[in-house]
Amino acid sequence: MENGAARTAPAVIVAIDGPSGTGKSSTSKAVATHLGLSYLDTGAQYRAITWWMVNNNIDITDPSAIAAVAGKPEIVSGTDPSAPTITVDGVDVSVPIRGQEVTSRVSAVSAVPEVRARITELQRSLAASARTGIVVEGRDIGTTVLPDADLKVFLTASAEARAARRSGELKGADVHATRAALIQRDAADSSRKTSPLAKADDAVEVDTTDLTLQQVIECVVTLVEEKRAAK
Numbered sequence: 001m002e003n004g005a006a007r008t009a010p011a012v013i014v015a016i017d018g019p020s021g022t023g024k025s026s027t028s029k030a031v032a033t034h035l036g037l038s039y040l041d042t043g044a045q046y047r048a049i050t051w052w053m054v055n056n057n058i059d060i061t062d063p064s065a066i067a068a069v070a071g072k073p074e075i076v077s078g079t080d081p082s083a084p085t086i087t088v089d090g091v092d093v094s095v096p097i098r099g100q101e102v103t104s105r106v107s108a109v110s111a112v113p114e115v116r117a118r119i120t121e122l123q124r125s126l127a128a129s130a131r132t133g134i135v136v137e138g139r140d141i142g143t144t145v146l147p148d149a150d151l152k153v154f155l156t157a158s159a160e161a162r163a164a165r166r167s168g169e170l171k172g173a174d175v176h177a178t179r180a181a182l183i184q185r186d187a188a189d190s191s192r193k194t195s196p197l198a199k200a201d202d203a204v205e206v207d208t209t210d211l212t213l214q215q216v217i218e219c220v221v222t223l224v225e226e227k228r229a230a231k
């Protein structure tokens with residue numbers, strides 16, 4: 001090492017993709033916290049722009065109406081994994097974006113190419129400015145947003161496991177209805193033309209069905225450390 005200077009770990013870019021309820025957010029936040037990286041929830045950004053469309057009475061069934069205003073809202077994501085934030089035009093929307101009104105419309109809004117172009121640009125800029133590196137989670141991070149990521153992980157889990165996790169979270173929500181809604185959203189997200197939900201060819205697939213959250217976190221931390229060591 002030159003002049004005995006302490007070697008700092010090189011910045012590392014991690015892409016975590018997968019269907020709803022596979023554990024992307026929980027895993028990404030914990031991995032980023034453990035490794036001192038930034039964290040970006042890209043689903044929250046698509047939810048935030050959907051919230052703005054709903055609040056501004058934009059016709060969600062009309063892609064050209066969505067495209068015409070896609071550049072208007074200012075979406076700001078805070079990337080501290082211990083306290084991630086999301087605002088639209090300065091308003092904290094972290095709670096309303098999780099509601100049914102947004103969840104049932106987000107696939108339609110996020111399928112519009114102009115929306116994706118706008119949000120993808122934000123995501124790339126946040127990743128480029130992350131000093132120590134970043135964990136970015138979503139649906140198209142490994143395939144489209146950050147195709148040169150150091151590590152790509154694709155999380156999966158059975159529909160039953162995902163529905164049970166979500167029903168537990170929603171305090172007793174009907175597990176069959178939750179399962180049906182997850183499958184419907186995954187189908188919409190996987191079948192859109194522009195950057196659909198997909199596993200990148202070079203992603204490591206981790207089936208979380210029979211793993212605890214802690215086991216998944218440990219698995220991804222190990223994968224990141226291996227990549228870092230090889231840099």
Ligand SMILES: Nc1ncnc2c1ncn2[C@@H]1O[C@H](COP(=O)(O)OP(=O)(O)OP(=O)(O)O)[C@@H](O)[C@H]1O
Nearest residue numbers: 019020021022023024025026165169208211212213
């Ligand atoms: N391996 C696991 N075992 C048990 N529960 C888990 C596991 N992974 C995540 N969970 C729980 O499942 C729920 C969904 O997890 P999380 O929000 O991280 O998934 P997600 O993939 O980000 O979902 P979405 O894409 O819908 O935002 C949370 O309550 C989380 O605590």
Ligand SMILES: Nc1ccn([C@H]2C[C@H](O)[C@@H](COP(=O)(O)O)O2)c(=O)n1
Nearest residue numbers: 042043044046106110138139140189
């Ligand atoms: N990279 C991404 C992230 C999310 N979306 C869309 C599709 C999802 O149904 C929706 C909400 O995501 P969640 O909060 O459930 O992770 O946002 C996308 O198209 N691309």
